[in-house]
Amino acid sequence: MDQLRNGRQVRKHRLGFPCCRKAYSVLVFFVTCVLGGTLTQRSPEGQDVFSEHFPRLDWQPTRAPEAAEYAGKVSCGQCHAKEAATYHSTPMARALELASESKILKSHLPLKFQSGPYTFKVQRLGHELVYEVSDNQATISEPVQWVFGSGEAGQTFLIQHQGAYYESRVSLFSDIEKLDFTLGHPRTVPDSLLDALGQELSPDKVLACFACHSTASVSGTKLQLDRMVPGITCEGCHGPGGRHVRAALAGKVEEIPMFNPGKLSEEDQLDYCGSCHRSYLQVELMGLRGVNNVRFQPYRLANSTCFKTEDSRISCSACHNPHEARQRHSAFYDSRCIACHSKRQVDPAGPSKVSICPTGKAQCTVCHMPKYKLPGGHFEFTDHQIRIVRSNSDYPN
Ligand code: HEC
Ligand code: HEC
Ligand code: HEC
Ligand code: HEC
Ligand code: HEC
Ligand code: HEC
Numbered sequence: 001m002d003q004l005r006n007g008r009q010v011r012k013h014r015l016g017f018p019c020c021r022k023a024y025s026v027l028v029f030f031v032t033c034v035l036g037g038t039l040t041q042r043s044p045e046g047q048d049v050f051s052e053h054f055p056r057l058d059w060q061p062t063r064a065p066e067a068a069e070y071a072g073k074v075s076c077g078q079c080h081a082k083e084a085a086t087y088h089s090t091p092m093a094r095a096l097e098l099a100s101e102s103k104i105l106k107s108h109l110p111l112k113f114q115s116g117p118y119t120f121k122v123q124r125l126g127h128e129l130v131y132e133v134s135d136n137q138a139t140i141s142e143p144v145q146w147v148f149g150s151g152e153a154g155q156t157f158l159i160q161h162q163g164a165y166y167e168s169r170v171s172l173f174s175d176i177e178k179l180d181f182t183l184g185h186p187r188t189v190p191d192s193l194l195d196a197l198g199q200e201l202s203p204d205k206v207l208a209c210f211a212c213h214s215t216a217s218v219s220g221t222k223l224q225l226d227r228m229v230p231g232i233t234c235e236g237c238h239g240p241g242g243r244h245v246r247a248a249l250a251g252k253v254e255e256i257p258m259f260n261p262g263k264l265s266e267e268d269q270l271d272y273c274g275s276c277h278r279s280y281l282q283v284e285l286m287g288l289r290g291v292n293n294v295r296f297q298p299y300r301l302a303n304s305t306c307f308k309t310e311d312s313r314i315s316c317s318a319c320h321n322p323h324e325a326r327q328r329h330s331a332f333y334d335s336r337c338i339a340c341h342s343k344r345q346v347d348p349a350g351p352s353k354v355s356i357c358p359t360g361k362a363q364c365t366v367c368h369m370p371k372y373k374l375p376g377g378h379f380e381f382t383d384h385q386i387r388i389v390r391s392n393s394d395y396p397n
């Protein structure tokens with residue numbers, strides 16, 4: 001146990017929080033000011049904030065280097081057929097779509113929702129998909145340009161109105177197959193027609209939406225929609241691959257290897273997936289408490305007693321193959337738990353003393369990784385803070 005505590009101390013220390021406030025402020029200063037102009041931009045939401053050990057590549061999953069050479073969506077599959085065979089239909093690959101290409105949205109049209117005097121409609125008008133809000137006197141009607149979200153949980157629309165981007169006030173939720181208020185927006189009758197349209201997004205926020213839901217859309221602080229590939233492609237996670245492909249075709253692949261996140265330490269991988277799923281530090285900076293932080297898996301996982309730095313048996317990729325849709329059967333994850341929690345592992349003198357469950361032998365996640373709906377949400381997130389759940393206990397932060 002002491003050993004474990006030490007492990008946690010080390011982690012907290014490395015992340016600079018909360019055991020050492022001074023290191024934390026220095027780190028925040030470092031991240032915001034020093035890296036501010038280069039790789040890492042910190043938005044008001046605490047975007048792109050990593051521990052000091054995060055690998056400093058010349059690109060990041062949410063940032064393309066200037067003039068980077070991308071090979072495009074189909075090229076990697078020529079040689080990496082196994083990954084490509086399953087990847088392109090995953091939710092991550094479909095995290096953003098042009099409205100005209102969104103099969104899910106199109107198959108649900110027309111959509112209608114009422115709140116007080118306001119009527120919301122998403123419908124096809126001629127060649128366009130149109131988002132329309134009206135009260136008894138007036139109507140705002142704009143084409144839906146971008147559909148955010150694969151529809152795994154829901155889809156939110158990005159609309160342009162009088163030169164500004166808006167996040168739609170209502171979204172399509174998959175499990176009710178209807179419109180309802182977008183998560184994070186008030187669930188009350190809108191104040192005005194403009195308020196019913198949605199939330200006007202600052203340029204920073206627009207950038208952030210695209211950075212996490214697409215590939216090569218953001219370079220530095222610049223939105224480059226002309227170079228963007230919607231959704232997260234192979235190169236979103238492995239970096240620009242144009243030169244790798246050319247080298248491979250010339251039989252000199254070893255000269256231009258690709259970045260392989262499987263070689264990251266466990267802690268760095270949490271930050272790496274956390275560049276979109278939110279890193280531990282980002283969640284701390286956002287100060288997000290309560291069940292709303294259940295969707296930030298890197299933060300929740302790092303708070304588990306199971307979590308130890310540098311043990312790859314509990315990295316994100318120990319349980320998820322990022323090239324496939326997630327496994328939905330609890331039994332799939334049992335072997336991951338048993339890798340540590342088994343008789344074989346119980347060695348009081350060993351470095352990782354683990355205990356064995358007195359209650360269950362299978363489907364460990366059903367009891368130890370409970371599911372939660374966000375307030376107003378229609379999707380159940382899995383709590384990655386692995387723990388004993390007592391019926392009377394509160395949600396631990
Ligand atoms: C012309 C064939 C070819 C193409 C196209 C190609 N690769 Fe590779 N790639 C290779 C070869 C050969 C290797 C080295 C042997 C191996 O690991 O399979 C490799 C290795 C890799 C690795 C492992 C790196 C490591 O150090 O473990 C990754 C990741 C990778 N490629 C990603 C990509 C991505 C992403 C694309 C598309 C942008 C791509 N490759 C396109 C041939 C190719
Ligand atoms: C820091 C990265 C990040 C930013 C910024 C971000 N997202 Fe996401 N978004 C994610 C991740 C990761 C998920 C999947 C996990 C979840 O639902 O929280 C997601 C999920 C979603 C979903 C649900 C998708 C589904 O069906 O599962 C929608 C809709 C969505 N985001 C829309 C947006 C919009 C619109 C913006 C900008 C206002 C935005 N996101 C900004 C990372 C981000
Ligand atoms: C460039 C941003 C980005 C990065 C990097 C990223 N993700 Fe995601 N991930 C997303 C978004 C956005 C979604 C939501 C997709 C949707 O449903 O629209 C998502 C969804 C997922 C899902 C749910 C998929 C499903 O089948 O339901 C899993 C699991 C996941 N990510 C794991 C990972 C892991 C593991 C890593 C690191 C190896 C990672 N992600 C890195 C953006 C990212
Ligand atoms: C969400 C992030 C993400 C995306 C998108 C992604 N990968 Fe990967 N890739 C990873 C991670 C993480 C690993 C390491 C897996 C591991 O070691 O368990 C990896 C490993 C690999 C490897 C090395 C495999 C090996 O056996 O060592 C190759 C090759 C590869 N990816 C190719 C691709 C191709 C091709 C695509 C697109 C079709 C793709 N990846 C999309 C995250 C991603
Ligand atoms: C010990 C195993 C384990 C590890 C490690 C793990 N996950 Fe999961 N994850 C799960 C399980 C179990 C589910 C729920 C599967 C289901 O019921 O569909 C899940 C679901 C998800 C989902 C879908 C949304 C949700 O919350 O249900 C995302 C996204 C995700 N994981 C991301 C990650 C990321 C990012 C990491 C690394 C920080 C990670 N996971 C590490 C077991 C794990
Ligand atoms: C990398 C090894 C490792 C993995 C993988 C792992 N654990 Fe753990 N877990 C530990 C250690 C170490 C402890 C602390 C000592 C103990 O109580 O056994 C722990 C503690 C626990 C506890 C007690 C927590 C508490 O609050 O007292 C539960 C419950 C648990 N793990 C369940 C799981 C489940 C379920 C999985 C799979 C989803 C899992 N663990 C995967 C190492 C691991």
Ligand code: HEC
Nearest residue numbers: 334337338341355356357358359360361362363364367388
């Ligand atoms: C039916 C629900 C259920 C299932 C399934 C289940 N557990 Fe548990 N587990 C519990 C409960 C409840 C406790 C707390 C027992 C107590 O303290 O009385 C517990 C305790 C634990 C502990 C802490 C033991 C200790 O001595 O501190 C670990 C570790 C653990 N479980 C791991 C697992 C693993 C690994 C699996 C899958 C092989 C699993 N559990 C399956 C309900 C479950």
